[in-house]
Amino acid sequence: MSETTHDGAVAVSGPPSADDGLSPAELARKYELSVSGARVGLGEYLHQMWGRRHFIVAFSSAKLTAQYSQAKLGQLWQVVTPLLNAAVYFFIFGLLLGGRGGMENDMYIPFLVTGVFVFTFSQNSAMAGVRAISGNLGLVRALHFPRASLPISFALQQLQQLLFSMIVLVVVLLGFGHFPAFAWILVIPALALQFVFNTGLALVLARMGAKTPDLAQLLPFILRTWMYASGVMYPLEHMLQKAGAHSWVSDLLLANPAAVYMDLMRYALINDYPSSSLPPHVWALALGWAVLVGAGGFVYFWKAEEQYGRG
Numbered sequence: 001m002s003e004t005t006h007d008g009a010v011a012v013s014g015p016p017s018a019d020d021g022l023s024p025a026e027l028a029r030k031y032e033l034s035v036s037g038a039r040v041g042l043g044e045y046l047h048q049m050w051g052r053r054h055f056i057v058a059f060s061s062a063k064l065t066a067q068y069s070q071a072k073l074g075q076l077w078q079v080v081t082p083l084l085n086a087a088v089y090f091f092i093f094g095l096l097l098g099g100r101g102g103m104e105n106d107m108y109i110p111f112l113v114t115g116v117f118v119f120t121f122s123q124n125s126a127m128a129g130v131r132a133i134s135g136n137l138g139l140v141r142a143l144h145f146p147r148a149s150l151p152i153s154f155a156l157q158q159l160q161q162l163l164f165s166m167i168v169l170v171v172v173l174l175g176f177g178h179f180p181a182f183a184w185i186l187v188i189p190a191l192a193l194q195f196v197f198n199t200g201l202a203l204v205l206a207r208m209g210a211k212t213p214d215l216a217q218l219l220p221f222i223l224r225t226w227m228y229a230s231g232v233m234y235p236l237e238h239m240l241q242k243a244g245a246h247s248w249v250s251d252l253l254l255a256n257p258a259a260v261y262m263d264l265m266r267y268a269l270i271n272d273y274p275s276s277s278l279p280p281h282v283w284a285l286a287l288g289w290a291v292l293v294g295a296g297g298f299v300y301f302w303k304a305e306e307q308y309g310r311g
Contacts, residue, residue, distance in 0.1 A: 045302055048146045056149050060157040079168045086116045089233040103235070106176040110270050113172050115232040118262045121162045122198050123223050128154035129202025130209035130216045133308050140309035147308045148301050151206040155199040162191070169269075178271045186268035194261040196290040200297030207301045210308055230258035257289040 040048070049056075090112055103111060132151040133140060140147060173179075209215050230236065236259055240250045253259065264286055267273050 040305075042299070042302060045146060045148075045305070049148060049152075052145055052149050055145070056153045056156065059149070060153040060160065063154070064157045064160050079165050082116050082120050082165060083113070083168065085120075086113045089116065092233075107270065107272075110173050110176050110178055111235075111266060111273075112233060113169060114266050114269055115262045117162065117165055117169055118194070118265050119227055119230065119232045119258055121158055121194065122201065122258055122261070123227070124161070125155045125158045125198035125202050126205055126223060127216075127219060128158065130205040130219050132202065132206040133210035134213045134216070137309055147305055148203060148298065151202040151301070152199055155195065155202045158198065159191070159195050173269055178269065181271065183268050187265065190261060190264040190268060190286065193264075193286045193290040196294035197257055197261070200290075200293035200295065203297035203301040204293070207304050210304075226256075226258060229253055230256060230262065232258075232262065255285055257286075257293070260285045260289065 086109075090109065129151045132154050133147065136150055140150075205215070205219070230253070231239070236253060237250065240253065260282060263282060267282075
C-alpha cells in the first residue's frame with residue numbers, strides 16, 4: 001500500500017495486479033477471449049452457410065418480389081426489359097449493320113433472345129454482387145451471419161428471375177419453329193454451371209465492392225465491353241473472321257465464360273444450331289469456369305470475412 005498527496009487529497013494504491021505487464025494477446029489467451037466477428041475455418045464457414053440456407057432462399061425471394069413493387073407492370077418487367085433490349089439489338093445489329101451472319105429470322109431471333117437472356121443472367125448477378133455488402137451495411141453490422149449469404153442470395157435471385165423469363169424464351173422458340181427436343185435437357189446442367197460461375201463472380205465483386213464502392217459505377221462499362229466481346233447480338237466466330245482477327249484472339253474470345261454459356265444454351269435450344277460455332281471442349285470449359293470462379297470466388301470472399309462492415 002502507498003499513499004500520495006495531491007492538492008490535499010490522499011490516493012491509496014492497491015497491490016500490483018497479476019495482469020500487469022501482460023500484452024493484449026496474452027490477456028486474451030489467459031481469459032480465453034476471442035475477437036468479435038473473427039473469421040472461422042473454411043469447413044465451419046461452410047457449415048454455417050448450410051445452416052443459413054433458409055435465410056438465403058427467403059432473402060432472395062423477398063428481393064425478387066420487391067424489385068418491381070413500385071411499377072404498374074410489377075414482375076412482368078423481369079421479362080419485358082430483356083425483350084426490349086433484344087428488340088433494340090435486332091434493329092441495330094440484325095437490320096442496320098447486317099450482323100446476323102447470314103441467319104434468317106427464324107434462326108437469328110431465337111439466337112438473339114437466348115443470348116440476351118443468358119448474358120443478362122450473368123450481368124445482373126455481377127451488378128447485384130458488387131453492392132451486396134456495401135448496399136446492406138445496416139444488416140451486416142446489426143446481425144452475425146456468414147456474409148457470403150448476401151452475394152449468394154443475390155445470385156439466386158437472378159436465377160429465379162431467369163427461370164421466370166425462360167417461359168417467354170420457350171414461347172419465342174416455339175413461335176419460330178424450334179420445338180422441344182432431347183437436347184433441351186442440356187439446359188439443366190448448362191444453367192447449373194452458369195449459376196455456380198455467377199455466384200463466384202458475385203462473391204469476388206462483393207469483396208471488391210465492399211472495399212471500393214466506386215467499383216459499382218465502373219462495372220457497367222466493363223460489363224458492356226464484355227457483352228460486345230461475347231457475341232450476344234451476332235455470331236462471334238463469323239464477326240471475328242470478317243474482321244480478320246488472329247486465331248489466338250478468336251480462341252480467347254470464344255473461350256470466355258459468357259460466350260461459352262450462351263453457346264451451350266443456343267446449342268441445346270435451337271434446332272440445327274451450327275455445332276461448328278461451339279468452342280472446342282465446350283463442356284470442359286463450362287465446368288472449368290464454374291469450378292475456378294465458383295470455388296475460387298468463395299475462398300476469396302471468405303478470406304476477408306472479418307473485414308466486412310468495419311470502419
